[in-house]
Structures are given as structure tokens and as C-alpha cells.
Amino acid sequence: MRRISDNNLLNYYIKKHNIENLFDKEILNYAKLHFYEKEEYILEAEAKLEYYYLLVEGKIKVFYPFENGNSMLLKFYRDFNTIGDLELLKDIPILCNINAVEDTYLLAIPSDILRKEYFDNTKLLHHLIDSLSEKLYATINNISYNFVYPLINRLSSYLVEHITDKNYIILNSSYLEIAQFLGTTYRHLNRTLKEMESKSIIKCEDKRIYILDVERLKELSKNIYIKPL
Template structure:
């Protein structure tokens, strides 16, 4: 996490997402801008969350680690979201892992300041209730995908949601650079079954194996397979 001392960029995010409009009072003076590089954690399960974050650019995945050490995907964020709202209310450590899958920017307000000024801010609390309802809807959608779709469909959806878009010799390429064992855990399957499913997607022309990794060969094939996308 790197603090970015760029007032113009901070102001741009505040205006673009109309952040000041969700508070009864102007608390801009307490806002700070932070940068998280790809794969960095914004918060980790079991650790204190030092800031109430407003996610303003990038993409993150949210997942939970079970008592048996395995992980399960909950959802993704790629639009304006609050991170740390439950921790602000409950004064407890983070219950989920929030990890950047692209370079990400968040506006932060220290938890101490957030609890002091926002717990009695009716306008903000109403906004937060709507935000929590939307998060619940996302979780419900993704749980349904995990339960009702074969791995082939879920993997296609996951690749589209997390693939890293790169420019290779003027051509846009989507690469899958994550650890395959971690992907198998997040999707609730075995490593062997995941590899078999990658091979099925190769046979169907959706992806190719390249330099020891995978990249998307035909995005449309994956979109057709993914049906209901992870959100």
C-alpha cells in the first residue's frame, strides 16, 4: 500500500464518484489516496482494517479462507464500493480477504475518524445499507454459480473476470497468470479436475497454452460458456 500525495487525482476521484454527496457533512479533509499494486492485499482475514476504504479504480477479488485452509471465492469489485464497512460497525478484524487483481486505487479515511464522524451520519448510513444489500446480492449470485454450474462454465467466467489484459506487439492479449492451485481452491475443485477443465477449454478453442501458462484465444467462446458471469 502506497499513499499517493496527489490532490488533483484525489479530487478527480471524489468528483467522478460523487463521494461528497454520500455524507451529511464535508469530510474531504480526512480523505487520503492509496495505491495497491496487482496481487497486493487491501485487507486480510483476521487482521485489523486501519482505514474505511472507498474503492475508486482497478479490480479486486474477495474470498474467504475456511478452517480447513481452503479458500472460496465470494465476489469481485470493479466499480465504486466501500471496503471495511462491516469492520467499522463491528469493531472486529476483517472477515474476508480483499486482493487487488489489477493496479487499484482507494480513498481511505482512518477507522478512528470514520467511527467518530460517520456512525451518526444518517445520509452515509443509508448509503451503506444500500451498499450492503448490493453486496449480499452479489454473494447470492456467485454462490448460485458455484452450486449450479459445472466447472467448465465457472472457469470460463473466472478467466474473463480475472485475466490480465496485456499489450503484446500491438495486440491485446488476456493472460491467466494466477497460481492454478489457488484457482482450484477458489472454485471449490481439485487441482487435477481444474487441469482437465483447462484442457477442455483448449479443445474448444477458448484458450491456448503458451510459454508454460495460458492465454485467451477466443473471448467469445468463453463468454458463451460463462453464462452468468461472476460479479
């Protein structure tokens, strides 16, 4: 991790993500900019939360470690998001491992200062409630969907979330990452993509997926969309 002493860049991210609407100026006076290189750990489970983080550029991976050494991928986050909401509120050790999938910038605010001096701050509390509510909704939605529906429906839902006004989607995540996110294996994902190609729903060319039948894809998605990586 590198601390970036560039107030212009810090202010750029604050304005870009309208962070001044989330925190009072007194809190933002404590904010610093941290940079993590690709594959570098940001937080490790069981450690003390030193900073409340706001992801302002890059991509991170969140996974839950088990005692037997295995881990479960929970989520990928890209661009603006928050890290450490629950740990900050409950004052508990970090629950999950988080690392940078690509070079990542984080706005860091010391957690001890937030707890000791600003836990009666209405704007901060509203922000934490909103952030936790959104994460809870997305987690319940995605996990429930993964259990109930076959992969072809989950994958269709994931692709629908990426549709723009173009006739193709450029994936920002690897197929292995997408497989983990959808709760399946790389081989099963590959078979399902080929099945959808054989039905002329999509056409895959490396990281670009052409949508050949939008209506069929939306029908397969069941209108219950998996939140994207």
C-alpha cells in the first residue's frame, strides 16, 4: 500500500463521487488517499479495522475464509463503494479478506476517529445505513437466485445487467471470476455459453459477447437480475 500525497487527486475523487454529500467537511479533513497494486491485500480477516475505506477507482474482490483453509467468493466491487461498514458499526474484527483485482485507489478515513468523534453525526449514520441496506439487498438477491435457478438463467441475468445500446457486451471480469460469482465452475460456465451460442442467443468472441436474441435472453433471465461484478 502507498499513501498518495496529492490533494488535487484526492479532491478530484471527492468531487467525482459526490463524497461531500455523504460526509461533513470535518470528517473529510481526515481523509487520505491510499493506492493498492493489483493482487495486493487490502484487508485481512480477523485484523483490526484501521480505516473506513471508500473505493474511488479500481476493482476489488471480497471473499470469506473458512477454518479449513477454503474460501468463498462473495462479491466483486468496481468504482465507488464502501469497505468496512459492518466492522465500523459493530467495532469487530474484519470479517472478510479483500484484495485488489487491479490497481486501486481508496479514500481512507481512520475508523477510530469516526467511532469516537462522529458516531452521533446524522449524515454519517444515514450513509452507513444506506450502504449496508444496498449490500444486504444485493447479497440476498444474488444468493437466493444462485440457489433457485439453473446456471443458464443466472448467466442470462448477469448478461442482461450488462446490456447497453450496443449489440454486444465487453466483459470486465475473467470467465473464471464470473464462474465463481455465479456459484459454478469454469467448465460448467463454458458449456452453458456454448449451449446459448448453439441456440443463437449469443455469440462469444473472447471478452466480447454479441447479443443475437435480446428477447430470448431477457426471457431466460426471469426478470430477476444478478447484480454485476
